[in-house]
Amino acid sequence: MAGNIWVLAEQWRGRLSEITYEVVALGSEVATALGVKLQVVLLGHKMKGLADTLGRADGVLYVDHPALEEPRVETQSAALAQLIQAQQPRCVLIPLTNVTLGVGTLVAAQLQVPEISFCQDLCVLEGKLQARCVLYGGKMEVLVTAVREPTVFGIWPGARPAEKGRAEQMPAVEEVAVTLPEALPVRFKRYIEPEAGDVDVTQQDVLVAVGRGIQSQDNIELAEELAQALGGAVCGSRPVIDQGWLPLSRQIGKSGAIVKPKLYVAAGISGAPEHVEGMKNAALIVAINTDPQAPIFNVAQYGTTADALDLLPLLTEGIRKAISKKAGPS
Amino acid sequence: MIPTAVRLGPLPGWLILWVAFVLALALFARRVWFLVRLLRLGHWENRFDRLPERVKRVVTYVFGQLRLLDEPLVGIPHVLIFYGFLVFLVSTSGMLLQGLLPNVHLPSVEENRYLAPVVDIFAVLVLGGLAVSSFRRFVIRPAGLQQTVDATVVNIMIASLMVTYLFVEAFGMIAVPHESGIWLPAGRWVAGLAGKSEFLRAGAVSFHHLFWWMHVLTVLGFLVFLPYSKHMHLMASPFNVFFSQLDPPGRLAPPAQAEKLGAENIPEFSWRQLLSGFACAECGRCERVCPSHLSGEPCSPRELVHNLKEQLLRYGPAWLNQARPADEREPSMIGGLTAPAALWTCTTCMACVERCPVLNEHLSIVVDMRRRLVERGEVDARLDEALRNLGRYGNSFGQSERKRAAWTQTLGFKPKDARKEPVEWLWYLGEYACYHSGLQEITRSLARVLQAAQVDFGILYEAERNSGNDIRRVGEEGLFELLREKNTATLRQAQFKNLFSTDPHVYNTLKNEYPELDHGQHGVYHYTELLWDLLRSGQLKLKRKLPYRVTYHDPCYLGRYNGVYEAPRAVLRMLGVELKEMPRSRRNSFCCGGGGGRVWMEETRGVESRPSENRVREAASADGVQFLVVACPKDHVMFSDALKTTGLEGRLAIKDLAELVEEATTVAVEVECTA
């Protein structure tokens, strides 16, 4: 139906990601404010069942095609563009992740409509949609509107809490057909899994994360000891993994794992948006960084500018003592 | 009774000697000429200037044997052997000449009542010296001293020369027992021993001839052996000293050629660098004082020079015969005989250069090879980042240029802007004093002290960039030149009389490597020199004496490089502290390990004991010393870190000289006394 708010569900390997629900929550708000419907576009192959958590939406537009099984940006954008042309929604909210990066741009280019990226929030002012976007790695925010509709909005993770967008209920699902070209110039071959680490960081209650501030591979030992004392595991931000100091399976962030531990100790991590994306939902975040301006302090509950290399061993000692005290005299 | 007058078999002795002599000389000359041709493969370097100064060097270091006495146990024997060599050179030449011309009576040393005893006594002195040095070499076995076949052969040859000479003397005395009246105590003593045997007495003439021939043939053998062994340092070192670097050590030579910077193959080194390989006696003194080597790093100045010699001997011939095309003649020295790690772990402290008895310049070889590594883009990730930041922001911290004067924000007053108004003293701070959060309070201390003393000083605010000292020593010559251009332009525009720096590295390069800075007009000083001046003249008034016991670390770039040892000590004396010198002080000061760009590089894993840790332990071992006083920001950072890693934080604290001066000169101050 024309004038509706659409959300592109992020489906990857047969599952819907957390950010889908965040964007659904946002879309729902916008739809309500405008008095129109919220529809979720689900692209996949034999994945209709995924719609059963999308109860917050008024409807789901499901496109089933073998070519949509694997995440190719062109096939997704081709399918989405066809839908948009046919049904003329007011706007399409696309979650911005590694899976969908490029879809919004290709759709906008094909339909010659505006795209607004890096959106953290969308609101309705005098019937017009206004986006609040984050630029320059988080250093500036802009309020942006589009010149015409339909508009494609790229939504940055964290716009709304995921719980608000999730409802264990199957909305009305409309199956739509699209035509996609046969021989595609981009052919999916396979997934390369990260080396099976002994540790699954997404299952840990406690994570001690290290960033560039740890300065050398040797110092990671300090984090290991603290992690051990707390019964958790060590993980890292991208630069640490790029240097080869920790395996890929320990990377937290946009290209790594999204984690929600009970405790996240960030040592020597500046808090770049790509990393924060991966850990901002931890229950308790304690940040250690010698730079008082580090953005990590905006997302942590507790912080200190002590040197991690000095503080970590003291913490480990303190925790070991406290634990042995609790255990009582032996 | 000239031995060669006698026939040996069918041939006259002198004929055999002539043949041996000509043969030996030919082989010697051929080999020496070959070595000279190898040296000529190196590129040209002008070391022929200021000849009187060069002669003076030879007198001091070759004849004066100055550096050798740094280690007296071997120094004294070496002096004896060296002078013994000179003495025997004269004596043996005389013997040889007489032997070649048996029918001509030539004046000889042996017949001179004044000279003969000298030779006689020296034979014993040399043997004594050899005994001590052999004991040291084979029993004590000091680190770094290479046990080679060469060394053993040489020791045996010298010993046999002395022994054969004594026997020549002795049997001569027995054969012709008349008193010549010349005092030859050693020869007489040997003659006394030998004379006890009937057999020896009977054959005295024959034995005299025998030992004469042995002596002369050993000398000729030695002559041939010399240029094939490490003992060629005998010939090469006087030249090495003559052609040594007269410029201040803090002034590095610019690259020889503009196209491809640095050196990794023989023709890219200078002839003087190649000569150092021949002049090196493999004594190991350099290695024994190298802070990197002592902490277990793969860095060894001795090996570096040795490898250069090896490279030259192995691959030089291919260059001489031009058998193969140029790029196939020689594998690169970097990654071949010398690993990049051996080059990157050098702190450029110059302890090796300071110690070397033959005045080798290990540092220039390291820097030239580093230049080539940079040219090839082969730098580790941390150094890569530091260089990028230095190129883009003018500091290695990667912070904005505009934050360079952020330290002044909590100062309480605004220092003059030397770009806008004239000042008497321009304070060129250096990036560590400006950007390092742990050091900014010390910078403020100094600023307050100067303000209180009403010194007319100013800073360059955002226009100050890294002076380039360590960048040059890391081998990034292009970046050094770029920064030097920018800084020189900034300095030209500023109006000031004199310049001082908190950082010895900055001080070194501004003083020695900025020729465009008019040194006639502007003096370049270290802040300790300025403080001493201020205290001496009374412009800075002491309010109290400080009751501390301290020790002082001589920064490499202030002390060894530029000879400033007194000013900081004078300041400390005036402050009233009790100064206990560390065992390794002044020119023997032990580097903190941060120089030469080491603070910008990856730390080597599994190092036994870092130089900074070694040094703080040395400081802590002095009884009752509370503070280790430093005059360089990098020293402060390195030693503060080392106190933590060695667990000595409770025992010792690091204080910059500026902090102590502030304590002694401010009206009211809270004294924080640790330990």
Place this chain on the structure above:
Amino acid sequence: MNILVLLRMVPDVVEELELAADGKSLEQESLRMILSESDGHAVEEALLLKERHGGTVTALALDAPEMDDALFTALAKGVDRAVKITGLEPGLTARGAAQILAQVMATAAGLLPADLILSGTQAIDDLDGSIAPLIAHSLQRPFVAIVVQVAMAPSGGTVTVVKECPGGVRAEFEVQLPAVLGIQAAEKPPRYVPVAKVRAAAKSRQIECLPAPAPLEPPLVEVLQMMKPVVTGHATMLEGPDEEIAGKICEILAERGLM
């Protein structure tokens, strides 16, 4: 193999970014521009491919302060040809930039055809799109984003690329040439090139300048206001000597039952 790399400068965030008087853009005085980080990786990847398979690498850039330095650096690293588009309007968005690039590529000699067009996958100021997918669309070529590895097939008509997915997983695709790739990271970190070589390049090499065509259409997005982010939450900062801080943290953890 002919590779074209598209380069753009973005604000350098090491400097403090200040607002201009109009409240909608960055103040130019204090602004320094730097090559977009992933564009730098695109150059490196192009050079690695050239080293392996031969061919030429051309850099096509949009003029900005300090772009010359970036181009001479690229030339010193081994890029064969550097072309700069000059006379650009200020406040050009990514979409406008892509239009200009597409036009120039179509009209200027020798830029197309290229086997591969590489650009950084996303820049920090890509408000209305990113260059790589926009160019892919305008040239109607296959496109893959977030590429971290490119391997040329022996037969020559395709490349195998690796794309970063969430959770450390990577996906491998086979792409038919000619193609456009959005590079996230080169297989090796961008190489170091000594300043001496860059200066030598500045003296001996030329950057070709091409005038920008007039922009085809006005931007489709409008910036109403720019502001510094309002920090909604900030950590409670713990002060004092290290031992005290460690103690406080242990207390907090104990309270929450995390020990």
